[in-house]
Amino acid sequence: MKSRLNKSCVDCGVYALKHLECLLLGLDLSLVDDEIMQGCRQKIALDIWEAAQDPMLIQLMAEHVPSEYETL
Numbered sequence: 001m002k003s004r005l006n007k008s009c010v011d012c013g014v015y016a017l018k019h020l021e022c023l024l025l026g027l028d029l030s031l032v033d034d035e036i037m038q039g040c041r042q043k044i045a046l047d048i049w050e051a052a053q054d055p056m057l058i059q060l061m062a063e064h065v066p067s068e069y070e071t072l
Contacts, residue, residue, distance in 0.1 A: 014041045
């Protein structure tokens with residue numbers, strides 16, 4: 001893995017998600033790289049948009065009852 005990542009300082013969440021993905025799937029951490037973060041950001045955004053269109057997820061979210069520990 002490179003010693004200096006996230007030179008743009010705008011993709012911290014994407015870097016964190018990609019790092020976790022590599023660790024959980026046993027992938028090489030060289031996949032956490034500045035050159036691929038734009039594509040990763042777009043993929044995550046598309047995944048969230050697609051999930052928001054899923055009728056089952058919409059129903060589950062509508063039925064969600066927050067626990068007493070969840071705060072606004």
